[in-house]
Amino acid sequence: NAGVTQTPKFRILKIGQSMTLQCAQDMNHNYMYWYRQDPGMGLKLIYYSVGAGITDKGEVPNGYNVSRSTTEDFPLRLELAAPSQTSVYFCASSWSPNEKLFFGSGTQLSVL
Amino acid sequence: GDSVTQMEGPVTLSEEAFLTINCTYTATGYPSLFWYVQYPGEGLQLLLKATKADDKGSNKGFEATYRKETTSFHLEKGSVQVSDSAVYFCALLNTGNQFYFGTGTSLTVIP
Numbered sequence: 001n002a003g004v005t006q007t008p009k010f011r012i013l014k015i016g017q018s019m020t021l022q023c024a025q026d027m028n029h030n031y032m033y034w035y036r037q038d039p040g041m042g043l044k045l046i047y048y049s050v051g052a053g054i055t056d057k058g059e060v061p062n063g064y065n066v067s068r069s070t071t072e073d074f075p076l077r078l079e080l081a082a083p084s085q086t087s088v089y090f091c092a093s094s095w096s097p098n099e100k101l102f103f104g105s106g107t108q109l110s111v112l
Numbered sequence: 113g114d115s116v117t118q119m120e121g122p123v124t125l126s127e128e129a130f131l132t133i134n135c136t137y138t139a140t141g142y143p144s145l146f147w148y149v150q151y152p153g154e155g156l157q158l159l160l161k162a163t164k165a166d167d168k169g170s171n172k173g174f175e176a177t178y179r180k181e182t183t184s185f186h187l188e189k190g191s192v193q194v195s196d197s198a199v200y201f202c203a204l205l206n207t208g209n210q211f212y213f214g215t216g217t218s219l220t221v222i223p
Contacts, residue, residue: 035213103156
């Protein structure tokens with residue numbers, strides 16, 4: 001059972017480039033989340049979704065976009081990469097907003 | 113706003129030593145409290161949780177008690193093993209269904 005799958009695991013971008021971080025879950029969860037973790041900091045919520053076609057901003061959404069066309073997939077888009085977006089990105093999903101989160105293994109992104 | 117503060121690492125212990133990782137929180141109302149663990153190369157996994165004051169969460173020999181009076185949820189284990197080496201995150205879920213995570217504490221257990 002795959003759970004939450006994130007790709008890629010590592011990526012280096014140049015300033016101004018764009019990319020999409022992929023996230024897929026096979027547990028039929030309605031709720032999906034994107035977090036980032038900066039060194040020495042806790043996880044910060046970027047965007048979340050409560051179901052296909054519904055997304056909303058979290059605590060640190062600037063510089064990112066998301067879409068949720070299916071229950072399974074929740075990609076995160078960086079349009080103009082900046083050094084401040086160097087971080088580890090985690091995707092997570094859950095049955096409901098007050099249930100435990102299932103996390104992917106993370107994407108380590110460096111913007112140089 | 114709501115927040116979680118956990119002890120800074122890294123923590124290095126010998127096998128069979130006693131472990132405590134401190135966690136305190138700030139939140140209005142009555143949040144649920146969690147410990148998540150991240151093993152090398154993997155995503156975070158739920159270790160234990162407590163949903164109301166004086167509840168004790170436990171799993172795999174780890175325990176944590178929800179203390180409302182001290183706003184704490186310290187993680188303890190009586191005898192750590194090498195396989196417990198990981199990063200441990202304290203988290204709260206507030207009454208608005210928002211998660212807040214601590215910074216994580218890295219634990220290394222040496223044989």
